Amino acid sequence: MRISDIVTKYIMQALDESNGNAEIQRNELATVIGCVPSQINYVLTSRFTPEQGYIVESRRGGGGYIKITRIKMDKNLVCAHIINSIGEELDNSTCKIMLQNMIDRKTISYNAAKLILSAVSDKAYACVPIELRDYLRAAIFKNMLLTYMNASFY
Amino acid sequence: MRISDIVTKYIMQALDESNGNAEIQRNELATVIGCVPSQINYVLTSRFTPEQGYIVESRRGGGGYIKITRIKMDKNLVCAHIINSIGEELDNSTCKIMLQNMIDRKTISYNAAKLILSAVSDKAYACVPIELRDYLRAAIFKNMLLTYMNASFY
DNA sequence: TCCAATTTGACTTTGATTGACTTTCATTTT
DNA sequence: AAAATGAAAGTCAATCAAAGTCAAATTGGA
Known part of the structure; x- marks a missing residue:
């Protein structure tokens, strides 16, 4: 299984567990998974794009984060x-x-x-x-x- | 939660409770929150600027203070x-x-x-x-x- | 084999925290 | 009145803590 697949799985799971609204720490997740931090960026830009129904927001600096939101398709x-x-x-x-x-x-x-x-x-x-x-x-x-x-x- | 967020919350609350006109003591607030005094300055300069709709006035020396005013304007x-x-x-x-x-x-x-x-x-x-x-x-x-x-x- | 997707890491940028040092002002002392 | 004292707030640079970028190297599938 590719690293990017593992990262994707993690994020998907986080989304499932948070009702479509997950917040992660890039470096932390990278450590857990055992990959380089920029791998997270790669996955986010290649598989969690708006076209695919996701919104990604982030903030740098101490206490920074990455927030991933899955768009709800039901009513729309x-x-x-x-x-x-x-x-x-x-x-x-x-x-x-x-x-x-x-x-x-x-x-x-x-x-x-x-x-x-x-x-x-x-x-x-x-x-x-x-x-x-x-x-x-x-x-x-x-x-x-x-x-x-x-x-x-x- | 970041220290700067806590400080911000305090000041916002003080503003809400005072109808947009709060007065604080830098060192006192720092003690209450448990941070270094200059942290208050950091928050004030990064989140309570005129651009963001606030006026900050202060006075040094004995009996000094910091006054924060939220500018009121109508929508247009x-x-x-x-x-x-x-x-x-x-x-x-x-x-x-x-x-x-x-x-x-x-x-x-x-x-x-x-x-x-x-x-x-x-x-x-x-x-x-x-x-x-x-x-x-x-x-x-x-x-x-x-x-x-x-x-x-x- | 070749091309696109993946992986990596060096480097950049942004934001937060701290503390040593400075300035200003009121009060007290001489 | 002038000087000394102490109590505030201000400044700034160092350091830490994230996330972002980019391009080179690698891999895997058609």
């Missing part, structure tokens, strides 16, 4: 579906349509949709080369939807 | 002030501090802050050259705050 299949349907790129008008769709289905409030829209608008992307904008928009939109799903907004 | 003023304080660039940790500050002052809900944070996180900016990210973040953050101001959320 619509979001999940939309996220899955987004590829690498996303243009602004498709984005609008998706949000309108969510509003129609009562998956999101008008105001929250507005807020999201203001983050994916070309107005805010002036400093970004045009050919990058749709990639950026896709990434931001996915990231926001994931957060939104996980936060049980109304 | 807080937003406007933050928007004005942002220049062309904005790094992620400053962004976090600003949002935390808004949460502390009840200017924004935890979930709305999370949503905004997910749009200004480097995680979503992978496709953008590093040297552009802080410009982009500034633009998006401002845009979102403006939307937020006009929306009377939550």
Whole structure:
């Protein structure tokens, strides 16, 4: 069994035991497992990405930590579906349509949709080369939807 | 729990109990908490800065004191002030501090802050050259705050 | 064999803690 | 009034305690 599989198993288990909300110490976990600390980073970036339904937050310095949250998919299949349907790129008008769709289905409030829209608008992307904008928009939109799903907004 | 977190909790509580106007004695508080006096200074300079909405005044010598005041502003003023304080660039940790500050002052809900944070996180900016990210973040953050101001959320 | 995924560790960055030393102010003494 | 004393708070650099980054080396599977 690969080291990365072992690390993954540990984190999964911690998530199961904490109702999808685990907090670990990188160095401690590395010691327990017997691997190099950066291995934890590798696993987190390769297998606990937003695309895979996880949110990872951390803090450095004394008393630092890494928090891993598993997104709950139950009530938000619509979001999940939309996220899955987004590829690498996303243009602004498709984005609008998706949000309108969510509003129609009562998956999101008008105001929250507005807020999201203001983050994916070309107005805010002036400093970004045009050919990058749709990639950026896709990434931001996915990231926001994931957060939104996980936060049980109304 | 970190010592600095304990100190922060104490001061926050003192502020809540005094309607945003607390007065402490550095050495006394340090003794109560069981830390070195300069720890209080560390906490004050790292978490109770004007940027974060606090004014700290003090006096040395016999009968000295430290006074901490939480600045009160209405939501739009807080937003406007933050928007004005942002220049062309904005790094992620400053962004976090600003949002935390808004949460502390009840200017924004935890979930709305999370949503905004997910749009200004480097995680979503992978496709953008590093040297552009802080410009982009500034633009998006401002845009979102403006939307937020006009929306009377939550 | 070749390529992508994995593994490793040296180095960087961030944040927290401490204590020795300095400055400021009020009170007491001369 | 001036000087001495003591009681605060302030400063700063050293040290410790995490997590992050990156690229070289290795491995394993198609």
